[in-house]
Amino acid sequence: MERTTLDLWVGVFVVAGIAALVVLALKVGNLSTYNVSESYQLQAHFTNVGGLKPTASVRSAGVLVGRVVSIVLDTSNYDAKVTMSIDKRYQFPKDTFANILTSGLLGEQYIGLIPGGDDKMLQSGDEFKKTQSAVVLEDLIGKFLYNSSDAKK
Amino acid sequence: MNIVGGLRGIGKRVVNAVWRTGYGARFFVMTLRYSGMSFRRFRLTVREIFFSGVLSLIIILVAGMFVGMVLGLQGYETLKRYGSESALGSLVALSLVRELGPVLAALLFASRAGSAMTAEIGLMKATEQIDAMELMAVNPIARVVAPRFWAGVISMPLLAALFSAMGVFGGYVVGVVNIGVDEGSFWSQMQASVDFQHDILNGVIKSLVFGLAVTAIALFEGYDAPPTAEGVSGATTRTVVESSLAILMLDFILTAFMFQGA
Amino acid sequence: MSASLVELHDVNFAYDSRPILKGINMSFQKGKLIAIMGLSGCGKTTILRHIGGVLKPTKGYVKVDGQVIHELDPQGLYAMRRKMGMLFQFGALFTDMTVFDNVAFQMREHTDLPEEIIRDLVMMKLHAVGLYGTQELMPGELSGGMARRVALARTIALDPMLIMYDEPFAGLDPISLTVVGELIRRLNDALGATSIVVTHDVQESLKIVDYVYFVSNGAIIAEGSADDIRASGEAFVKQFVHGEMDGPIPFHYPGNDFNTDLGVHA
Numbered sequence: 172m173e174r175t176t177l178d179l180w181v182g183v184f185v186v187a188g189i190a191a192l193v194v195l196a197l198k199v200g201n202l203s204t205y206n207v208s209e210s211y212q213l214q215a216h217f218t219n220v221g222g223l224k225p226t227a228s229v230r231s232a233g234v235l236v237g238r239v240v241s242i243v244l245d246t247s248n249y250d251a252k253v254t255m256s257i258d259k260r261y262q263f264p265k266d267t268f269a270n271i272l273t274s275g276l277l278g279e280q281y282i283g284l285i286p287g288g289d290d291k292m293l294q295s296g297d298e299f300k301k302t303q304s305a306v307v308l309e310d311l312i313g314k315f316l317y318n319s320s321d322a323k324k
Numbered sequence: 325m326n327i328v329g330g331l332r333g334i335g336k337r338v339v340n341a342v343w344r345t346g347y348g349a350r351f352f353v354m355t356l357r358y359s360g361m362s363f364r365r366f367r368l369t370v371r372e373i374f375f376s377g378v379l380s381l382i383i384i385l386v387a388g389m390f391v392g393m394v395l396g397l398q399g400y401e402t403l404k405r406y407g408s409e410s411a412l413g414s415l416v417a418l419s420l421v422r423e424l425g426p427v428l429a430a431l432l433f434a435s436r437a438g439s440a441m442t443a444e445i446g447l448m449k450a451t452e453q454i455d456a457m458e459l460m461a462v463n464p465i466a467r468v469v470a471p472r473f474w475a476g477v478i479s480m481p482l483l484a485a486l487f488s489a490m491g492v493f494g495g496y497v498v499g500v501v502n503i504g505v506d507e508g509s510f511w512s513q514m515q516a517s518v519d520f521q522h523d524i525l526n527g528v529i530k531s532l533v534f535g536l537a538v539t540a541i542a543l544f545e546g547y548d549a550p551p552t553a554e555g556v557s558g559a560t561t562r563t564v565v566e567s568s569l570a571i572l573m574l575d576f577i578l579t580a581f582m583f584q585g586a
Numbered sequence: 587m588s589a590s591l592v593e594l595h596d597v598n599f600a601y602d603s604r605p606i607l608k609g610i611n612m613s614f615q616k617g618k619l620i621a622i623m624g625l626s627g628c629g630k631t632t633i634l635r636h637i638g639g640v641l642k643p644t645k646g647y648v649k650v651d652g653q654v655i656h657e658l659d660p661q662g663l664y665a666m667r668r669k670m671g672m673l674f675q676f677g678a679l680f681t682d683m684t685v686f687d688n689v690a691f692q693m694r695e696h697t698d699l700p701e702e703i704i705r706d707l708v709m710m711k712l713h714a715v716g717l718y719g720t721q722e723l724m725p726g727e728l729s730g731g732m733a734r735r736v737a738l739a740r741t742i743a744l745d746p747m748l749i750m751y752d753e754p755f756a757g758l759d760p761i762s763l764t765v766v767g768e769l770i771r772r773l774n775d776a777l778g779a780t781s782i783v784v785t786h787d788v789q790e791s792l793k794i795v796d797y798v799y800f801v802s803n804g805a806i807i808a809e810g811s812a813d814d815i816r817a818s819g820e821a822f823v824k825q826f827v828h829g830e831m832d833g834p835i836p837f838h839y840p841g842n843d844f845n846t847d848l849g850v851h852a
Contacts, residue, residue: 184374198515199514
């Protein structure tokens with residue numbers, strides 16, 4: 172049993188295939204920013220999440236700090252309960268403000284965190300008390316039309 | 325020609341199709357059951373990876389490159405209207421990783437490697453090589469069919485990944501190098517929207533399923549081919565038709581499962 | 587009474603409901619070279635497939651080396667097949683392997699012999715069929731006669747006790763024909779094996795065989811030594827052996843009457 176050129180080619184093929192997967196994972200995908208083990212979970216309630224989706228990013232001052240894990244309807248007061256996992260490296264004060272924002276006019280929606288001044292930090296499982304819902308474009312346009320027709324009178 | 329005769333013909337075809345489906349399912353189970361040799365003597369499988377995987381490399385790489393370039397051009401033209409050219413990277417990468425990579429690579433694999441497998445096994449049967457093996461007390465399913473099956477299942481995800489990577493590169497060449505989309509936003513938008521688990525792993529799972537389906541169909545068609553020249557050529561055509569349909573139908577089912585509500 | 591290696595007892599076989607074999611009784615004695623003759627499609631090959639255990643008789647049984655073939659479990663059947671060799675009509679060489687790998691195939695599949703010993707064995711077998719030196723060729727590069735001889739070397743790779751030949755003379759030129767015929771006889775005697783030759787080549791096989799069964803329409807119609815067959819008075823055997831155009835096997839296909847169809851009325 173000796174090595175043949177056929178083995179070489181198969182080896183090249185397998186290495187190239189795995190390399191392609193790694194490239195996809197690191198360069199194309201977000202594996203490089205994935206840190207499943209070192210994160211903690213926080214919750215927030217929004218009256219309307221708009222187009223926010225699981226895996227959407229959570230940013231503070233524009234820096235990616237975590238991702239949305241799940242979005243469910245909380246039937247106790249019929250609003251949306253969003254769970255996000257935040258990188259362990261980043262801690263936020265208790266009075267941090269959570270906003271649903273849009274990147275660009277038609278871009279993806281994400282959660283923006285604006286830290287407050289509290290000394291106490293949010294712990295795993297805690298909730299953001301202050302939130303602002305997504306801007307729903309239809310409502311906005313509706314308001315604008317309503318206002319402009321008002322103004323004409 | 326009377327109605328009864330026509331009905332009888334239809335009935336016969338239906339019964340035949342059901343019969344063949346059952347036979348195919350049993351063939352598949354037998355292949356799995358006699359797979360031990362494919363791993364104990366992995367050399368046999370390595371040899372088949374060469375024939376199905378390595379020999380499909382060129383067509384996969386070239387096709388991937390061109391598909392990515394087309395995506396870059398078309399995507400740019402469309403996105404420009406909404407002023408969001410910077411999203412080109414995520415458009416190219418998402419379409420490739422989720423859909424086009426696994427599906428197109430599998431379609432190419434079916435017509436390149438699947439048809440060759442069918443023809444090879446069909447000819448082995450027509451020239452009594454399968455019978456000869458059986459009479460030499462060597463199980464042809466274990467010795468001939470199973471190594472080819474596993475080679476296909478192993479090759480397919482690798483080919484799909486190469487196709488996608490090549491496609492992203494093609495999109496990059498057209499979008500960034502040719503048209504002049506900002507390089508930074510091309511990559512960062514891509515990374516922000518492509519999720520490893522949700523998009524890339526699901527793409528890999530898709531291509532595994534496609535590889536399984538294509539090789540199972542190709543091997544069965546070859547094994548079941550009438551041992552004549554027309555029989556083998558008919559079986560080769562059926563392999564390409566059936567596996568293409570299977571890929572597209574499975575793609576719909578898998579997509580529905582994977583990306584629902586997301 | 588000399589022991590018989592293979593015995594067919596009242597073997598019946600039908601595809602769907604079309605009978606192929608109708609109550610075949612045969613007995614093949616150890617060390618002999620026996621021919622089964624008949625027209626194409628009369629069920630000769632089907633008999634071989636029953637002996638190899640590929641097909642199962644609808645009635646009756648086939649006994650090889652004292653064991654009923656269709657009652658063996660898969661392991662038993664495979665163990666039995668290792669003691670058999672079969673030469674297929676056109677050789678059935680594995681087209682993706684070299685001559686060497688073809689002959690070595692069974693040794694590698696069934697034994698743990700080291701590669702050097704396999705090498706020596708393969709060379710011996712190739713030498714026995716007069717093709718030493720062809721080991722690196724692919725089957726596609728061989729002539730029909732050579733391919734048949736390589737297949738023969740592969741068949742005897744594990745020194746089988748029973749060798750079956752399915753139309754070994756089909757499509758060979760006169761020289762290859764004599765060579766293959768001579769090889770069959772010589773290998774049979776050298777290995778002390780029992781050989782069964784299925785053929786419709788009367789002249790070539792009558793030269794080498796010990797005993798002949800004549801099969802027609804799934805039944806035995808004549809049997810005996812080569813001389814018995816040559817001298818047979820049976821009309822069908824006579825037509826077959828001497829290759830006469832008309833006899834019990836008519837020249838015309840049994841269709842409608844030709845004159846009636848043409849509209850010629852007497």
